[in-house]
Amino acid sequence: MAKISNIFKEEPKKAELHPxxxxxxxxxxKLTDNPAQYRYGKTAEEKEALKESVRQKEEALADLIEADGEVLQDLLVRKINTDEYEIIAGHHRKNACRILVEERGLEQYAMLPCIVKEFSDIRAQFSCYSSNGYAKKTEYEIMCELEGMSHLLRTYPEEFPNLPSGRLADKLAAQLQMSKSTIGEYRTIANNLGEKGMQAFQSGNLKKSAAVEMATLPEEEQEELLEKGITNHKEIKRYKKTREEAKEVPNFETAPCIRFDTEEECNNFLDNYRSWQVWDRNKLTGETCYRCEIGKGTAIILREYKWTSFQKESYACDYFLWQPEMHFFRDASCMREDLIKQLLKEQS
Structure with a gap:
């Protein structure tokens, strides 16, 4: 006969390995597009340029769904309102079914199979980029994906505790199984290629290797090359070699020193940062870095980015004091007040 104690004893539950x-x-x-979805284009001009090719892809997908008689793969979504869901993966499937229902009168495709997951805004945006990896992408789309993901990893590291620690390039390489050098090339294009160059890159008229070479030139020279029809990697490299041979490289070590005698002078100088040299620009995330050499290899770097508070958009800044002995950019980070104190201390 079984013991009473055994009857009421709870059996240990096995941990679920998979959700x-x-x-x-x-x-x-009820399904809305994810704002991070870039495959339709990010600006009105890009969307118009891609409109025809996107339509062709979605019509072809509609044909396949109709042939199968159903949507074979679930969409991944998250709930954002009482009766509204944001798509993480499955934008083309949703639009293909819209074509089937609204244009072909096939009401049986109005209901789509979906997996609903709980995502923070940051993780939803990141997953939108990462889930696009299962379809063939253009070089322009790969660049958009990498730049969007790198911005999220850099800005919200606490959202990604399972990613390996280390430099951003290492994290992206681990996530996407792509070499660090390739990731670096795409980021160079994203941060430095001008508007006209980006349009040529998006359309495929400018290949990746040529875009990397062109991205290291000032935007005016990029436009000049494009106007002349110079979009070949070797031709751009040849132009750069000729340019560098004639260029006089400035010596920052002997640059004239900028002196600040009062805190007010420092504040006025920092407030006028937009008159400084544009050192780096990230067009996808809206960040711009300004740099000003103040002498003896020391420079002030200011990173400007958009900030939304109480539904109002404004600009915020991070401050960096770069000195000759520094090896890592993170070591230069400081608060504005500390930066002013340091400037006045060194020049007193």
Whole structure:
């Protein structure tokens, strides 16, 4: 006879190794696009340029879904309102079903199979980039994906505790199984290629190797090369070699020193940062870095970025004091007040 103590003894539960996924059927009109989705283009001009090719892809996908008789792969979504869901993965599938329903009169495709997951805004944006990795991408789309992901990893590291620690390039390389040098090339394009160059890169008229070479030139020279029809990697490299041979490299060690006698002078100088040299620009994230050499190899670097507070958009700044003995950019970071004290201390 079984003991009474054994009857009421709870059996140990095995830990679930994988999260449970339940398919829910959601009407396509309840699904909204993710703002981070770049494959339709990020600006109005880009969307218009890609409109025809996107339409062709979605019509072809609609044909396949109709042939299969169903959507074979669940969409990944998150709930953002009482009866509204934001797509993480499955934008083309949703639009293909819209074509089937609205243009072909096939109402049976109005309900889409979806997996609903809880995501923070940051993780939803990151997953939108990472889930695009399963389809063939253009070089321009790869660049958009990398730059968007790098911005999130750099700005919100606490959201990604499972990624390996270390430099940003290492993290992206681990996440995407791509070499660090390749990632560096795409980031060079994203941060430095001008508007016209980016349009040529998006359309495929400017290949990746040529875009990397062109991105190291000032935007005016990029436009000049494009106007002349110079989009070949070797031709751009040849132009750069000729340019560098004639260029006089400035010596920052012997640059004239900028002196500040009062705190007010320092504040006025920092407030007028937009008159400094533009050192780096990230067009996808809206960040701009300004740099000013103040003598003896020392420079002030200011990073400007957009900041939204109480639904109002403004600009905020980070400050960096770069000195000759520094080996890492993070070592230069400081508060504005500390920067002013340091400037006055060194020049007193």
């Amino acid at each position: 449970r996924r339940v398919t829910r059927w959601i009407h396509y009109t």
